[in-house]
Amino acid sequence: MRVLVYYPSMTESDLAQVQAAAPGADIVHAKSAAEAAAAADGSEAIMGLMPREVFARAGSLRWFQSASAGLDNVLFPELVESDVTLTNMAGLYAAAGGEQAWALLLALARGLPDAVRSHGARKWQKVPIAEITGRTMLVLGMGGFGQEIVKRGAGYDLNILSLDPERTEAPGVAEIRKPTKENLHAFLQVADVVMVACPLTRETYHWIADEEFGRMQSHAYLVNVSRGGIIDEEALARALHTGLVAGAGLDVQEVEPLPQSSPLWDAPNFLMTAHQAGFSADRHRNVVRFFASNLQRYVAGEPLANVCDMAKGY
Secondary structure, X not given: OEEEXXXXXXXXXXXXXXXXXXXXXXXXXXXXXXXXXXXXXOEEEEEEOOOHHHHHHOOOOOEEEEOOOOOOOOOOHHHHOOOOEEEOXXXXXXXXXXXXXXXXXXXXXXXXXXXXXXHHOOOOOOOOOOOOOOOEEEEEOOOHHHHHHHHHOHHHOOEEEEEOXXXXXXXXXXXXXXXXXXXXXXXXXXXXXXXXOOOOOOXXXXXXXXXXXXXXXXXXXXXXXXXXXXXXXXXXXXXHHHXXXXXXXXXXXXXXXXXXXXXXXXXXXXXXXXXXXXXXXXXXXXXXXXXXXXXXXXXXXXXXXXXXXXXXXX
């Protein structure tokens, strides 16, 4: 059995850990798309990245272990229509993602971007701040990121609402509804904070746009640590410039890096990080361990962890 590992940052030590999980397997490490495409033919399993040109040559492929939690970049039609089993890294980045979401929210609420600018200008200047304790928070998506956001809000005495297509209850959440437009609008009207933690699918693309910003409270904050395409960024810029919302923090953008022409660069009360919510010092080690564990299951014929429903997109 050949296992293609297209994950450039894998070290010799990492590959030894993978090999130990499947002693009889031929482990091939590719550091480029060209190397991966050359090794794809005959590979029964692929881990890491899988561009379409690699999949096109992987006629023997039975299992693809994505190195990402989100699937929007790999769900091309040929894969979706195939019999390949797809697993992801859901849950591995959730703790770090929850921390990043709260970092963005608290930075906005406590006026830290303005404070940093005042510091740079050598000014002692008070800045507008808001209090989060006791407010209503809407968490879009109650997967790993959503659950970690809720967990980290336990000390803030929040009324937490959520929209999720699968779950009907979760610890710390007062109410979960199905993600219909009607339910979204109803919750937006009462939310002081909106946390975006759902996957990007056909249904969630530009889910938050002009109409939704018009439903939000003017003192509300919006934070996105999931996928940039869930928010209509031009609509967000308009909402920030016109005061429809108090501020926004994005770790993800629809096009990355954010184009220089984007109106968000000049938007007030806007804070951005460069798609790093899931990153931590432990990320790489956890990815290798998870894949080795799943590979061990695969070799033993046991059920794999984190099997995805490609039709649903998560």
